[in-house]
Amino acid sequence: MYNFAKSLSTHRMLVTAIAILGVFLLSTSAAFASDTEYHYTWQQGDTTNVPDPFGIVNNAGVFESASFSYDTATQIFGLEFTIGDPGAPYEKANFFTLVLTPGYLPLMQCYNEAAVLYVDASGAQPIITAYSYVPAARWESKSWETGDPICSSLSASCGNWVNVLEAVNNPDNSRTFRLSIDASAINAHIPSSSNSSPECTPYTGIQFSEEIGIWLFTYAYPDVEFTYGNDGFIDNLFHGCWYYEQAQICDPELGSIDYQGMFDGKHFETFQKPYCTEVSGSITVQPGDNIDYIVTGKSPDGDPLTVTYSGVPAGATITPTDGTTDSDGMIDSILAWTPGNDAAGQSFTITYTFTEQDGTATCELDIDVSNDPFCEGEIDRCGVCNGDGTSCLDCEETSILSSQFSMDSNALLQLQNIRRQTKTLVRLAKGTSGEATAKQLQKSLNKDSKSLYQEAWTSTWTFDSLQQQCTNQIFCVSVSNISTLDDYVQSVAALFDNARKVNREIQRIKKGGKAKKLNRQARNAREAALASAALIPNSQDICEGS
Numbered sequence: 001m002y003n004f005a006k007s008l009s010t011h012r013m014l015v016t017a018i019a020i021l022g023v024f025l026l027s028t029s030a031a032f033a034s035d036t037e038y039h040y041t042w043q044q045g046d047t048t049n050v051p052d053p054f055g056i057v058n059n060a061g062v063f064e065s066a067s068f069s070y071d072t073a074t075q076i077f078g079l080e081f082t083i084g085d086p087g088a089p090y091e092k093a094n095f096f097t098l099v100l101t102p103g104y105l106p107l108m109q110c111y112n113e114a115a116v117l118y119v120d121a122s123g124a125q126p127i128i129t130a131y132s133y134v135p136a137a138r139w140e141s142k143s144w145e146t147g148d149p150i151c152s153s154l155s156a157s158c159g160n161w162v163n164v165l166e167a168v169n170n171p172d173n174s175r176t177f178r179l180s181i182d183a184s185a186i187n188a189h190i191p192s193s194s195n196s197s198p199e200c201t202p203y204t205g206i207q208f209s210e211e212i213g214i215w216l217f218t219y220a221y222p223d224v225e226f227t228y229g230n231d232g233f234i235d236n237l238f239h240g241c242w243y244y245e246q247a248q249i250c251d252p253e254l255g256s257i258d259y260q261g262m263f264d265g266k267h268f269e270t271f272q273k274p275y276c277t278e279v280s281g282s283i284t285v286q287p288g289d290n291i292d293y294i295v296t297g298k299s300p301d302g303d304p305l306t307v308t309y310s311g312v313p314a315g316a317t318i319t320p321t322d323g324t325t326d327s328d329g330m331i332d333s334i335l336a337w338t339p340g341n342d343a344a345g346q347s348f349t350i351t352y353t354f355t356e357q358d359g360t361a362t363c364e365l366d367i368d369v370s371n372d373p374f375c376e377g378e379i380d381r382c383g384v385c386n387g388d389g390t391s392c393l394d395c396e397e398t399s400i401l402s403s404q405f406s407m408d409s410n411a412l413l414q415l416q417n418i419r420r421q422t423k424t425l426v427r428l429a430k431g432t433s434g435e436a437t438a439k440q441l442q443k444s445l446n447k448d449s450k451s452l453y454q455e456a457w458t459s460t461w462t463f464d465s466l467q468q469q470c471t472n473q474i475f476c477v478s479v480s481n482i483s484t485l486d487d488y489v490q491s492v493a494a495l496f497d498n499a500r501k502v503n504r505e506i507q508r509i510k511k512g513g514k515a516k517k518l519n520r521q522a523r524n525a526r527e528a529a530l531a532s533a534a535l536i537p538n539s540q541d542i543c544e545g546s
Contacts, residue, residue, distance in 0.1 A: 035300035036073040038270040039358075040212045042066045042263075051214075051265035060093040060220035060261030061086050064174060068100070070208050075184040076163070077206055082176045083218065083261070092175045093218035093261060094122040095226075097143075099133050101204055103211035105266045108135045110200035112191035115150060116143045117206065118234065119179065120226045121167035127226070128153045128165055128179065129233055132191050132203070144234040150189045155232030158185035183207060188535070190528055212268050218261035272300035274329075274354045276363035284368040287344045291337045295363055297354030299329030307331045310351045313343065313367070318350075329356065335365070345371035381475060393543050395470040403535040404460050407488065410529035411456035414495040417522045418449045421502040424518070428509045441505065449498050452491045456529075459488035467540040476543040481536055488533055496526040 042050055043065045056063055061083025069078040077100075083092055098117045099106060106113045116133040119126055131147035151158035153165060164180040187205030194203065229235040277296040285291060299305045306325040309318055316337035324331065333352055352363040382392035422442035429438035462484050470476040499522035506515045 035272060035275065035298065037069060037071040037275070038209050038212075038272055040068045040208075040214075040268050040270045049269050051263060055263065055265045057260065057262040058083075058086055060091075060218035060259055061175060063261070063263055066216070066263060068208075068212060068214070070183075072207070072209055075182060075187055075207065076180060077183045078164075078180045080176065080178045081216070081263070082170070082174050084172075084174045086220070086261075091220045091222055091259075093177075093220045094224055095120045096177065096216060096218045098206075098217075099215040100206045100208060101201075101213035101266075102208045103213045103267045104201060105213050105215060105264065106133060106135050106201075107199060110195050110197065111135065112147070112194055112203050113201045114204050115186045115189070115206045116147065118144055119165070119167075119177065121177065122224050122226060126165050126167050127228070128162060128181070130158075130186050130206075131233075132189065144237065148189065148192050149231070149233040150186050152228075152232030154228060157232065158182075161185060188531060190524070190531070208270065210270055212270055213266040214264055214268065216263040218263075220259045220261070271358045273359035274299045274305060274356050274361040276352060276354060276361045281364070282366040282368070284370060285339060286370045287339050287341045289338065291335060291339075291367070293335040293365065295333045295335075295352050295365065297331045297333065297352065297361060297363070299354075299356045299358075301356075301358065302329040303356040303358065305329045305331055306355045307333055308353045308355070309333075310353075311349050313337060313339070313348045313350075315340070316350075337367075339367075339369045343369045345369065389475075390543075393470050393472045393476060395468050395472075395476075395541065395543065397466045397468050398537070399465060400463060400467055400536055401465045403532045404463065404465060406532035407460045407529055408457055410525045410532060411453050411460070411488075411492060411495065413525040414492065414499065414522060414529070415449050415453040417518060417525060418495065418499050418502060419446055421499060421506060421518050421522075422446055424514070425502055425506050425509070428506060432509075434509075438505070441502065445498050445502055449495055452495050452498070456488055456491035456495070459484050459491065463536060464540065467537050468542070469537070470541040470543055472543070476541045478539045479542050480539045482538055485533055485536060485538075489530065492526055492529045492533075496522060 042063075044063070062085070064082045064084050066081035067079070070076070079098065085092060096119050098119070099114050101114050111134045112132045114133045115130050118129045118131070120128075128151075129144065129149070130151040131143050131149055134143045134146045149157075151161055153162045159182075161182045161184075162179070163182065164178055166178050168176045168178070170176060183206050187207055189203070189205060191203050195201075223238075225238040226234060227236045274297060277298070281293075281295070283291070283293065297305060297307055304325050304327050306323065307320065309322050312318060316335060318333055318335050320326075320331065320333070331354065335350065346369050348367045348369075350365045350367070352365070354361045354363075378386060380387035380389040380391075382389060384391050422438075422445055426435070426438045426442050429435045463481060500519070503515055503519045503522070506518070
């Protein structure tokens with residue numbers, strides 16, 4: 001994504017699959033991993049990097065394990081935790097809420113610092129909704145009512161943002177909750193209001209990297225009831241009933257804390273697992289062809305890394321040898337093999353396993369040895385008989401249309417803000433010695449700002465709305481978006497400068513809330529415009545003949 005600090009060097013990690021001496025590389029498919037995924041795990045009995053004794057409450061089920069993951073590049077967030085039976089008359093949690101931060105815990109006097117997830121597993125199919133978090137709104141229980149609604153699994157408000165969402169009752173009477181979501185829309189949300197107090201943190205959504213702060217609440221009200229509006233968000237939440245001295249008590253408010261569990265803490269250290277540059281690869285060759293194929297394993301933390309192999313075909317060699325450990329945490333595994341006629345028509349799967357102290361990465365390479373080397377027709381540039389020449393490009397298209405609409409609309413908001421401010425200035429200066437100067441400033445700033453908006457509009461819609469990224473660098477070339485992004489950013493910055501210029505003139509005549517409000521609106525529009533521009537890829541790939 002676009003780097004406003006001008007660190008614009010593009011790094012591409014390529015897994016090489018090189019076939020020489022007449023080999024046709026018929027198909028490759030690769031899933032690239034990276035060193036941008038962070039993890040935090042906890043199990044009963046852990047003594048370090050864990051919540052303090054008051055940070056775990058087991059009233060809604062005894063916490064047995066918990067794991068959190070977040071990829072700072074893809075913004076995929078994952079959570080899995082298991083709770084055991086808390087004992088009669090209590091029950092295991094039927095819903096939970098989660099606030100997650102890059103280390104801190106939200107302050108009670110602050111709001112919209114983070115997002116809060118509600119996971120309702122009271123029915124057959126769990127439902128997840130996300131809101132901006134308001135700590136003072138009766139803990140998590142009322143953020144659905146007072147915070148900004150952001151995403152719901154019942155609506156298309158955030159697209160296909162839910163990958164996994166389940167609550168599983170295990171044979172040992174424990175219960176496991178699992179979810180995996182694309183948090184990009186949650187993280188990109190701009191709160192309807194923000195904190196001005198210096199001790200409050202700007203909105204972070206739901207993300208973490210080297211540290212994590214967790215506020216996980218579980219609820220086990222026996223008769224909890226959710227209702228949802230047509231927009232997919234919680235319309236009402238009845239917490240149900242609880243037991244008191246053998247009597248069942250029902251109350252529409254928060255309910256008894258005897259049914260609330262908690263797992264929380266701040267500034268927990270995270271770790272990163274090893275990864276492979278290729279998770280799943282596939283090549284097709286013919287008997288007698290020479291194969292030279294490289295798969296790389298890496299430890300992001302630089303811990304010693306060990307590689308093992310399985311499924312290596314007879315006659316093939318991989319260096320370094322099975323069981324090799326590299327103290328620097330990076331291993332290039334090079335496969336060399338010339339399949340003979342005895343391999344014709346067979347398929348082979350080689351499994352690469354890279355292991356270090358924080359985990360294991362497993363990668364697979366499928367090799368299909370063709371039974372018939374002849375082609376009645378033409379072999380395309382990818383080595384496919386009668387192919388269309390695209391099978392080896394390995395391209396993905398990403399729509400940036402929503403980002404373009406946001407860039408355009410927020411630049412327009414800046415222009416409209418300037419026009420309101422110049423109109424306010426002329427009204428305030430009427431009948432004073434500065435009236436003529438105010439009118440002249442209105443004319444010049446409105447004209448200049450209109451031109452700047454038109455430049456921002458042109459930059460915005462210069463981008464192809466479908467951006468293509470390809471791994472093939474033989475038939476594809478990378479085309480930079482940086483220059484156009486720079487033009488847009490400069491136009492947005494100049495619009496904000498104009499807004500500040502007229503705002504200073506207004507405050508010279510009359511200081512007060514309206515001038516500050518107009519200035520804040522200009523700043524919010526600029527920040528939203530830049531945030532949308534940051535979602536535009538630095539480059540796209542154009543492929544010859546595709």
